[in-house]
Amino acid sequence: MTLVAHVRDLRVEIDGRAIVDGVSLAAHAGRITALIGPSGSGKTTTGLALLGEYPAGAVVDGEVHTPAGPVGYIPQHPASVLNPARRVGALLADIAARHGGNRRERRHRTEEALRLAQIQDPAAVLRRFPHQLSGGQQQRVVLAQALLLGARVIVADEPTTGQDVLTKQGMVAELAVVAAQGIAVVLLSHDLGVVRELADEVVVMRDGRVVDRGPASSVLDGRVPEQPSAARAPRPPGQVRLEARNLTAWHRTTRGAVEVLSDIGVPVAAGECVALVGRSGSGKTTLGRCLAGLHRAYEGTVLLGGTPLPRSLRSRSRPELAAVQYVFQDAKAAFDEHRPVLDQVARSAVRLRGAAPAHARRTALSTLGEFGLGESLARRRPGELSGGELQRAAVARALLAEPQVLICDEITSGLDPATRATILDALARLRERDELSLVFITHDLAAAAVLADRIAVLDAGRIAESGPARRLLETPQHPVTQGLLSASLTQRA
Template identity: 35%
Template sequence: MTEVADRVLSIRDLRVVAPNGAVLVDGISLDLKRGEVLGLIGESGAGKSTIGLAAMGYGRGGCRIAGGQITLTGTELTQSGKSVREAMRGARIAYVAQSAAAAFDPSMRLDRQIIEAPVQHGVMTAPEARAWMLELFRALQLPNPESFGLRYPHQVSGGQLQRAMMAMAMAAKPDVLVLDEPTTALDVTTQIEVLALLRDTMRRYGTSALYITHDLAVVAQIADRLMVLRHGKEVETGATGEVLQAPKADYTRRLVAEREGSLRPARGSQKAGGEVLLALDRVSAGYSGLTILNDVSLSLRRGETLAVVGESGSGKSTLARLVAGLLSPAAGRVTFAGRALEGSYRKRGIADLKAIQMIYQLPDVALNPRQSVGETIARPLTFYRGLKGTALRDELRQLLALIGLPDDFADRLPGALSGGQKQRVCIARALAAQPDLLICDEVTSALDPLIAEDILNLLRKLQDELGMTYLFITHDLSVVRRLAERTVVMQKGRIVEDRPTADLFQTPQAAYTRTLLESVPELRQDWLDDIMARRAR
């Protein structure tokens, strides 16, 4: 434990319970000293985010702090009134979420949102807050710092918006940041930049942090200590190097082994010579006069997994939306099972709608918060397959079992689920239609390694048993190597490589592909320093 005078955050015997009485966090104690970063590691539902929010004196979704003490910069939050806790949030402790898009008001300029906290908390005047905002913009290497704040959230890239959210969190100069998967949704090249800037900025200003993540290689670059969690309880805590190199608990050893073994090659396709299910011939597409996809041609055979990789803005998700019928091509031709495919889903027949299903990256956006899990999965069962009554209930139970959730989850609302559980519900909803082609848009990016491996195994099993075909959009190259027979690399809306996955990893031909491959974090603490030094040469 750290010396009392040096602690900015102290938690003792924390206990948090859900509205249904389930214990989410059970007896957690931790100390955080000034300038220190503590990584919270564990699978989905381990209590990581619940602890991070509790450090702010907050329980989401009706959860309540049922026991323990939380002392932030000398103030005991559990015994303080609501007004005291609210005054601390943003001023003494701030939260950085995984999804920057969800953190900003799309109708307001960035600068107005960033200076709001320091002005409202009385930390600074508006001119002082603007000057500090510009200093943060420069520290975070945002483009054109003097005018960057005049933009709206939709006018900047994902990586830039993530850095802007960090500036917003640091605007009132808090003592502690709660970083909840702040780089998980970023592509590997952008993740490196954001991670290095975040680390250097916190070091410059002496900011402490709870870093919540499921990626051991990422947290190894920034955390001084690690706390491993499972089922709301502490598994082990120690210096980052000690936990990674000599884990004491079996569960921690499994996490480390999973990360170190994450580059196992994909099995060969058993149906590589099958019929072409999907083909794009010189397709171009975009939004509001802006071309995103430019002269793209590719084919996908039945029973095959084709991965599409590239950095933010490369056109990966636009390609997925086009195949799903959410965006019509401006030029070119799309065929499915040998016939022309209508550009808009509104013009497609029910057979095509059933045959092509999509799993989205952000389950919080994809799920209706007012519909139970059972209602969400039952809708496509009825719409596409006409199931009712006993047949509907039986199929619902089978789908829940397939994704590893108990029957009683059918009655739960999305707000009562962890991030990984929500994503599994999204997968079950897509599978309910019994599609021929499943478009997977970053489906494992929000999952911890062990659950992600379960999902990948499930996808492999479905492919082997049902002949499923996957168009897999991802920035996680370890997933690509383990799942895909072929990989397409995209840059600025064009395909720069389209090759068998094993060949691409062994002998990348394009310089951009080589940059992507070297950007995959390694499980050693000095990896980030090494790669930033190489790029600076």
């Protein structure tokens, strides 16, 4: 085996606290090494060390050796490495140009990289801006970037986060192809099914240290991927709180408007959870953004308590802003990296409800505590928290507005089972206690089964099937629903 990169005795400290302590790791050509462990275990910090990147203010000791060529990186939240002001085609054209060739050859290489990354319609994706893509599409564009760069090592941080099970299968296949081409892959993942299928070696981390390592077959023996839960019984129908009526939405591109949602109707009752599921790019996130006032390019109506809401967030009143809150998939990008998390969570109550600052901070600490985040964590800046900790803080911040409706966009993607369970349990309690309505955008059918009363399955911008969660999960009628369930069961087998 050819050693391509390695980390030896890596120690990373922030404010005297070791977030990685004595970690060693080897990446070999053509092999996949997986780092697993709970949120905050140090996986991402170790992976980023291969790119020479560390948290601000970190004190670093140990040895990191990488190849002379580039190290590719696929982050958990791909929007963070995509320039929002440039179309995908321009971003990839710059990379393709580094390897020479005429315009036609560069275009061919770019489209081929997108196809290898499981982009079904490369030409359409090249015309769009990153925000016009789903999280799964953004992830695959970043993989295409790494392939175009000619990286000898690729660090993949939760690369299947935010992807439906069918697209996830494609990403698994592509990473296997990447490794078969002699590229070393360092995979950071909570998804034991993906790790079991891909990894040659597994390194288990906890509290910044390696606690186990070895061949995947031996390390994963006895670690069973989470199984889908039985679907919950639907709540009795109540008064409609939020509703989309005849909603048709589009993205603007250089070739005009492209329709992404067509004649959507979705009601959400008080205390009800409606899950929006479907493949990446099916329109789920765009629908959620329309409901929240984050996407104004649509026709139709969004009503709150029977009253139409303004299309744009900027046109909504303070009570309307507080009433409908949105929790983003990329929690890191939603926080100001320079301010303590506690201050930002408390600010939601001050800004949207007029709460006194002292009272807001007490409420923020209490709410963060419900999500397992104590005061010492809350007083840190976002860069000092793990992805799972930040996601919990993002939910807490939205709840400080005391919303009537909470729109959750893939908030359980890429989380370890314990963190995922903490968030789902907290949301379930809030529904029962406060009659909170939830719009739950997810690829995680097991999470939808736990939380949702009703499920709407989207496909190519239309609702393919909708109804009570139990009925859809037990007796799906539409081929799209059947395919998602079949793939989910196969992956978890």
